[in-house]
Amino acid sequence: MHTPAPTTGARPPATAYDAVLCDLDNVVRYYDLTRVTALEQAAGLPEGTTAGLAYDPGLDLPLLLGRITPEEWAEAITAGLTDRVGPERARELGRAMAEAPSRADETVVALLRRVRERVPLVLVTNATLRLHDDLAALGLGDLADHVVGSAHEGVAKPDPAIYRIAAARAGVRVDRCLFVDDRQENVDAALALGMTGVLFREPADLHGPFGFGRTDGRTGGG
Incomplete structure (x- = not known):
C-alpha cells in the first residue's frame, strides 16, 4: 500500500505516477451558499441546517447516482424543511440550495493544466447528470482528458469501482495513479487499491506531489 505523497515541495521521482485522478468539489469547484445562509437567518434556522439535510446520504446519494434529478432533490429538501419553516420558505431554501452558484479555484486549475502536460488527468467526482454542462459553464470543459462522474457511471466514491x-480511462494501472481528494475516506479507498493519495486542504498541498515546488503564486486554499 502506498502512503500519501509528500507535500514538502520536493519533486517526486519521474516514475512516481503515470496519471492524476482528481476530485472536483472542494478541490477545483466551490459552491457559494451565501443566499442559503441568508434565507436560514430570515427563517430562524441555524446556519448549515439546509446543507445538513441536503447532503445527508438519504437525499444526496440518489442525486449523485443519477436516480433523481436536481429538481427532485430540491423538492426533497423542501419537504424536509416544511414542518420547520412553512412551505413557502422551505421552497425558497430548496431552490436556493439546488441553484447555488459555484466558482473554480484558478490556482488549482493552473496546477492541473500544468500536470496534464506531463500525464493524463481524469476528474473523478460524485456529481449530478449536469456535470458536463456545469464544467462548461465554469470554462473547464477542456480541463481534463476524461471526466468520470458518479451519476453517469452509477457508482460513487469511495466505491472501488x-x-x-x-484508471482505465487514463489507460494506466491503478497503482500508477496519483489520487487527490478533500475527503479522507475517499483517499483511503484509493490507497487500498495501491494508488498514491493526497488529502487536499489547499493548493500548496499539490506542489510537492505534482513536482512543481512552491513557485505557483499564492498558497492559500478556498
Missing part, C-alpha cells in the same frame, strides 16, 4: 473506471 469508480477508481478502477478512472
Whole structure:
C-alpha cells in the first residue's frame, strides 16, 4: 500500500505516477451558499441546517447516482424543511440550495493544466447528470482528458469501482495513479487499491506531489 505523497515541495521521482485522478468539489469547484445562509437567518434556522439535510446520504446519494434529478432533490429538501419553516420558505431554501452558484479555484486549475502536460488527468467526482454542462459553464470543459462522474457511471466514491473506471480511462494501472481528494475516506479507498493519495486542504498541498515546488503564486486554499 502506498502512503500519501509528500507535500514538502520536493519533486517526486519521474516514475512516481503515470496519471492524476482528481476530485472536483472542494478541490477545483466551490459552491457559494451565501443566499442559503441568508434565507436560514430570515427563517430562524441555524446556519448549515439546509446543507445538513441536503447532503445527508438519504437525499444526496440518489442525486449523485443519477436516480433523481436536481429538481427532485430540491423538492426533497423542501419537504424536509416544511414542518420547520412553512412551505413557502422551505421552497425558497430548496431552490436556493439546488441553484447555488459555484466558482473554480484558478490556482488549482493552473496546477492541473500544468500536470496534464506531463500525464493524463481524469476528474473523478460524485456529481449530478449536469456535470458536463456545469464544467462548461465554469470554462473547464477542456480541463481534463476524461471526466468520470458518479451519476453517469452509477457508482460513487469511495466505491472501488469508480477508481478502477478512472484508471482505465487514463489507460494506466491503478497503482500508477496519483489520487487527490478533500475527503479522507475517499483517499483511503484509493490507497487500498495501491494508488498514491493526497488529502487536499489547499493548493500548496499539490506542489510537492505534482513536482512543481512552491513557485505557483499564492498558497492559500478556498
